[in-house]
Amino acid sequence: MGPKFTSASEPGRGYHDIGGLDYGEVDPTITEVAPWEKLSIAIGNSMGGQGRKVINTDMGRRAREGMGEEMYNELAYFERTTESMKITLIEQGLFTEEELEERMQDIAKRISEVRGL
Amino acid sequence: MTNETEKQEPDHGHSHGDLDADAHALEHIHDHDRQFQPDLEDTPPTRYELMVYAIRELLIEKGHVTQEEITKARNTLESWQPSRGAEIVARAWTDPDFKKRLLTDGNEAMADFGVDAGGAKLTVLENTDEVQNVVVCTLCSCYPRAVLGLPPDWYRSKAYRARVVVEPRKVLKEFGTEIPDEVTVRVHDSLADLRYLVIPKRPAGTEDWSQEQLAEIVTRDSMVGVTNPKAL
Structure with a gap:
C-alpha cells in the first residue's frame, strides 16, 4: 500500500494528477479483464467516438476528475470508468439516476432468482 | 487468453x-x-x-x-492485441521506408495494418543506442489500444503513473530492465488525443530473421518501453 495521496493539500493539483508523487513499488501482476468490465468498455465505445458520438473521452475524464477524491481513490479502475460513463450518460439525458438504480435492483432480483441466491 | x-x-x-x-x-x-x-x-x-x-x-x-x-x-x-503492434515493429525493423513513414505519421503508416486510432494521434518513438523511450499516462490510462490492446494493470496503477516520470531507471529496474548511465531515458506522458508506440531496439543476432520471427520477440512491455526484446 502506498501513502494516501496528498494532492488535496497541494493548491492547483487535482487528485488525479499524481505524476511525481511518492508511491510504492510497481506491482507487475496481470489480471484478466472480467467480462462485465469488457462490456463496460464496449458500451462506452459504442456510445463514444468510435460509435454514436454521444459521449467522448474528455467527458469521461472530466467526470472522473469531478467525482471527488474519496470516490476516485476508493473505486477500482473499471468501477471508476463505469461510474464516469454513468455520470456522462445521465448528463446527456439518456436516462436518470432513479431509472438506473431501479433497473439495477430489478436485475439483481432476476439474477438471484435464477441462481437461487 | x-x-x-x-x-x-x-x-x-x-x-x-x-x-x-x-x-x-x-x-x-x-x-x-x-x-x-x-x-x-x-x-x-x-x-x-x-x-x-x-x-x-x-x-x-x-x-x-x-x-x-x-x-x-x-x-x-x-481484435486489439499486442501482436498487431509487434507486426508493425517487425516491419519497421526490416523496411526502412516503412519505418520512416511510421516515425513521420504513425496514423498514416499504421493504416497499412488496419489500425484506426479513433481520432487520437499516434506518435512513434524509436529506441536507439543513445535513447530509451518510456510511455506513461500520469493522469489516467491513455494507451494505444488499437495496436497494444487494453493497458495492463501496472500501466493503470497509481505507482507506475506517479513514479515513472521522476525515477524511470528505478521503475525499469523493477521490470528487470537495467539502462546504462550513458543512455538517456526519455519519458513520454500520454493524452486523450496523443498516444505513443515505442519501436524497441532490434537485438543483435537477429540479422537474418524473418519479419514473422522478429514479431515473436516484440513484447507488449517492450512497446511501452519498460523492457527490451532479446533474441531467443
Whole structure:
C-alpha cells in the first residue's frame, strides 16, 4: 500500500494528477479483464467516438476528475470508468439516476432468482 | 487468453442448464458478456457489474444504441492485441521506408495494418543506442489500444503513473530492465488525443530473421518501453 495521496493539500493539483508523487513499488501482476468490465468498455465505445458520438473521452475524464477524491481513490479502475460513463450518460439525458438504480435492483432480483441466491 | 478461458468446459459444479436459465432471465445479457467467473458464480454481482447490465438495458430499450452495435464494439475490443503492434515493429525493423513513414505519421503508416486510432494521434518513438523511450499516462490510462490492446494493470496503477516520470531507471529496474548511465531515458506522458508506440531496439543476432520471427520477440512491455526484446 502506498501513502494516501496528498494532492488535496497541494493548491492547483487535482487528485488525479499524481505524476511525481511518492508511491510504492510497481506491482507487475496481470489480471484478466472480467467480462462485465469488457462490456463496460464496449458500451462506452459504442456510445463514444468510435460509435454514436454521444459521449467522448474528455467527458469521461472530466467526470472522473469531478467525482471527488474519496470516490476516485476508493473505486477500482473499471468501477471508476463505469461510474464516469454513468455520470456522462445521465448528463446527456439518456436516462436518470432513479431509472438506473431501479433497473439495477430489478436485475439483481432476476439474477438471484435464477441462481437461487 | 480470455478466449481460451471461455472455451474451457465449465468444471465447477454447475451444469450448462444453470447458465441457460441465467440467460433466459437476463435476456439482454448477451452470451459473450455472461461468462460468470467460476469462483464468483455463487456470489451476487457487484454494484458496478449490475450498473453495466442496467446501463445496457436502458440504452437499448430507449433506442440510444443496439445490441448489435455493442457486440461489434466488443468484437473490435477483442481484435486489439499486442501482436498487431509487434507486426508493425517487425516491419519497421526490416523496411526502412516503412519505418520512416511510421516515425513521420504513425496514423498514416499504421493504416497499412488496419489500425484506426479513433481520432487520437499516434506518435512513434524509436529506441536507439543513445535513447530509451518510456510511455506513461500520469493522469489516467491513455494507451494505444488499437495496436497494444487494453493497458495492463501496472500501466493503470497509481505507482507506475506517479513514479515513472521522476525515477524511470528505478521503475525499469523493477521490470528487470537495467539502462546504462550513458543512455538517456526519455519519458513520454500520454493524452486523450496523443498516444505513443515505442519501436524497441532490434537485438543483435537477429540479422537474418524473418519479419514473422522478429514479431515473436516484440513484447507488449517492450512497446511501452519498460523492457527490451532479446533474441531467443
